[in-house]
Amino acid sequence: MVQLDLTTLAIAAPAVLFAGISKGGFGSGAAFASAAILALVLEPGQALGIMLPLLMLVDVAALKPYWKRWSWPDARVLILGSLPGVALGAWLYQVADADVFRVLIGAISLGFVMWQISLKAGMIPAARRAMPPWGGALAGCVAGFTSFVSHAGGPPAAVYLLSRGLGKTPFQATTVIVFWVINIAKFVPYAFLGIFTIETFTIDLILAPVALIGAWIGVKLHFKIPETAFFALTYVMLTVTGAKLIWDGLS
Numbered sequence: 001m002v003q004l005d006l007t008t009l010a011i012a013a014p015a016v017l018f019a020g021i022s023k024g025g026f027g028s029g030a031a032f033a034s035a036a037i038l039a040l041v042l043e044p045g046q047a048l049g050i051m052l053p054l055l056m057l058v059d060v061a062a063l064k065p066y067w068k069r070w071s072w073p074d075a076r077v078l079i080l081g082s083l084p085g086v087a088l089g090a091w092l093y094q095v096a097d098a099d100v101f102r103v104l105i106g107a108i109s110l111g112f113v114m115w116q117i118s119l120k121a122g123m124i125p126a127a128r129r130a131m132p133p134w135g136g137a138l139a140g141c142v143a144g145f146t147s148f149v150s151h152a153g154g155p156p157a158a159v160y161l162l163s164r165g166l167g168k169t170p171f172q173a174t175t176v177i178v179f180w181v182i183n184i185a186k187f188v189p190y191a192f193l194g195i196f197t198i199e200t201f202t203i204d205l206i207l208a209p210v211a212l213i214g215a216w217i218g219v220k221l222h223f224k225i226p227e228t229a230f231f232a233l234t235y236v237m238l239t240v241t242g243a244k245l246i247w248d249g250l251s
Helices: 006-025 033-038 044-063 072-095 098-120 133-150 154-163 168-192 198-222 228-250
Strands: none
Touching (some): 006 033, 006 044, 033 044, 033 098, 044 098, 044 198, 098 133, 133 154, 133 168
């Protein structure tokens, strides 16, 4: 059972605000840091259950400012590819314990940081040449799986989208529509697996305004500031939380 206390809310509120800012203005890649932070103080399943409705709320809030600015052919490839990945994540959730998910979320967190550093250093060829549709489907499958187990579908989707040469706003708009659909696809298995509870929905109701404020801030910042400083903070948070989750899962 989730303990609805001041400590939980004090950690959850800034994490949710950060997720809203990330999804609203800087792609979906860094939003999963919120789930990683919550997993430090809650069971991973509880952290995932709290975050999904809030991420879906941010998705809806972000649709209007980016409406039809996305690349639909690229979005369609990622969405169709994501469905088997979501199914794989649902299967794993049924057979793995909480420590496995702590290690997975931690590893994905550190992997995200390494991916970003490698990308900046020009070490990811896929980001420099257009990937074919089958590559997009594979990226979508990985995105669906990592999104299910840690809300971290952004990096594999970004590898494909960056290779397509999209501008800043079409890239952001495409991630919005892709993860809006993926999150809807995750909702049903989350419900059947018992990830949602009365306690998680109660916390969601309290944090919903925080998520919407974050989305509004993110949309405003998208058109005003570079993303360098935002992601620098993300890397630090994910490195610390990822290492801690792996330590907790293995020990």
